Amino acid sequence: MSPLLSARDLTKSYGVQPALRGVDLDLHEGEIVAVRGRSGCGKSTLLHCLSGILRPDGGQVHFRGDRLDDTSEAYRSELRRTRFGVLLQHGHLISELTSAENVALPLMLGGGSRRAALAAAATWLGRLGVAEAAEQTPGQLSGGQLQRVALARAMVTQPAVLFADEPTGALDTLAGELVMKLLGRVAREQGTAVVVVTHDATIAAYAEREIVLLDGRLDPTGLGVAVAVGA
């Protein structure tokens, strides 16, 4: 089976600072891959290149066989609106809207009726255990509630690929594991492929596979720390 999403030899620098130095990844339908590694190793940069938020400096990204990294910003944002769900590490909800409206927004932007969009939003807020936050605005929510509302917004369009950067960082262990179980169910039932960035080994254990980055490269040892050979 050909991969849903594939990346080859991705490189990306910010000025002179290299963040990715040649990363390959294949992601299949219904598969959950965890991306781990210590702070600054390039996890968020990889997620941004895979989802088309950033254009890599080198290498290629294909989604369903079509190249996406060299397409226009308009094409890539359309892809993110219709095929991808993205939860950014420092993502923001719209502060003037309620949680329910924030979650419903991607569906309404896609032409769905307000009523149907709000119904779908209520379903996802319920699944993520934040139904009580539906009528509140982001300023009234805790960090853990905000994270789950943002995840609901990324899931509501039933994306082919969900990109989630530290989706459980503000949650306690139990809530984090509930989120991962839900992602597992969505992957199985809807075929959604999930790339989840996490620093937490307990969370990564819910993925079928994990990759570890070390200074912008895949770490073949999976340890995420530089090891001197012979040491």
Ligand SMILES: Nc1ncnc2c1ncn2[C@@H]1O[C@H](COP(=O)(O)OP(=O)(O)OP(=O)(O)O)[C@@H](O)[C@H]1O
């Ligand atoms: N916008 C930016 N401008 C300049 N340098 C950046 C920028 N974003 C990231 N970097 C640098 O690129 C490298 C990789 O950053 P990235 O955010 O991808 O790491 P990360 O693994 O997600 O870290 P964390 O676990 O702290 O979120 C780091 O050295 C970081 O300082």
Ligand SMILES: [Mg+2]
């Ligand atoms: Mg990051």
